[in-house]
Amino acid sequence: MKKQNKKQTRVKLERTLILLKPDALDRGVTGEILSRFEKVGAKMVGMKLLVSKKDTAGRHYRGDIAERYGKKVRDNLIKMLTSGPVIAMVWEGIDILTVVRKMVGSTYPSLALPGTIRGDYAHISKEYANANNVGIFNLIHASATPDEARIEIDVWFKPEELIKHKPLYTHYTLREED
Numbered sequence: 001m002k003k004q005n006k007k008q009t010r011v012k013l014e015r016t017l018i019l020l021k022p023d024a025l026d027r028g029v030t031g032e033i034l035s036r037f038e039k040v041g042a043k044m045v046g047m048k049l050l051v052s053k054k055d056t057a058g059r060h061y062r063g064d065i066a067e068r069y070g071k072k073v074r075d076n077l078i079k080m081l082t083s084g085p086v087i088a089m090v091w092e093g094i095d096i097l098t099v100v101r102k103m104v105g106s107t108y109p110s111l112a113l114p115g116t117i118r119g120d121y122a123h124i125s126k127e128y129a130n131a132n133n134v135g136i137f138n139l140i141h142a143s144a145t146p147d148e149a150r151i152e153i154d155v156w157f158k159p160e161e162l163i164k165h166k167p168l169y170t171h172y173t174l175r176e177e178d
């Protein structure tokens with residue numbers, strides 16, 4: 001029998017932080033994006049509309065972004081994130097980090113498959129963004145790992161802002177007893 005890789009077998013409920021970035025609000029596609037997460041059966045446990053302070057955006061796009069892409073890209077991302085209202089949300093579900101990242105699609109819209117949010121709604125390239133000194137407008141952010149989710153949920157939400165509830169639609173998807 002194949003040995004199970006315990007690290008990859010996640011059986012508990014997970015939470016992920018999703019941001020609809022200012023371009024999603026400008027474009028008027030927030031409802032369409034939101035409905036995809038509802039349809040997959042995930043549970044929304046936190047949601048707010050706000051204009052991000054520079055400090056909050058800086059805690060969201062942390063030093064690792066500068067390490068990976070350079071300081072200029074990080075500065076542009078903070079500028080992008082603070083340029084208009086954002087919707088911050090926490091969604092809960094089984095393997096929800098992986099499921100949501102799959103639904104979001106590749107960072108670069110030209111590589112994001114049809115059916116994914118970025119594949120269906122965005123078309124900016126990395127080269128265009130960098131030549132024009134702007135962030136890549138790709139509508140949405142979703143946590144990539146459980147550690148990232150913990151940090152990011154903490155950036156945008158106080159614990160009491162996350163709601164414990166049991167919507168009926170999660171009966172078959174989450175199988176929550178009691």
Ligand code: IDP
Nearest residue numbers: 073077106107126129130134135136137138141
């Ligand atoms: P992700 O959002 O798919 O997780 P990350 O690598 O974490 O992608 O990068 C965060 C965000 O930074 C991306 O969603 C995109 O908006 C932006 N970004 C990534 N690379 C570049 C770049 O080369 N120029 C400008 N913006 C970039």
Ligand code: MG
Nearest residue numbers: 141142143144
């Ligand atoms: Mg990321």
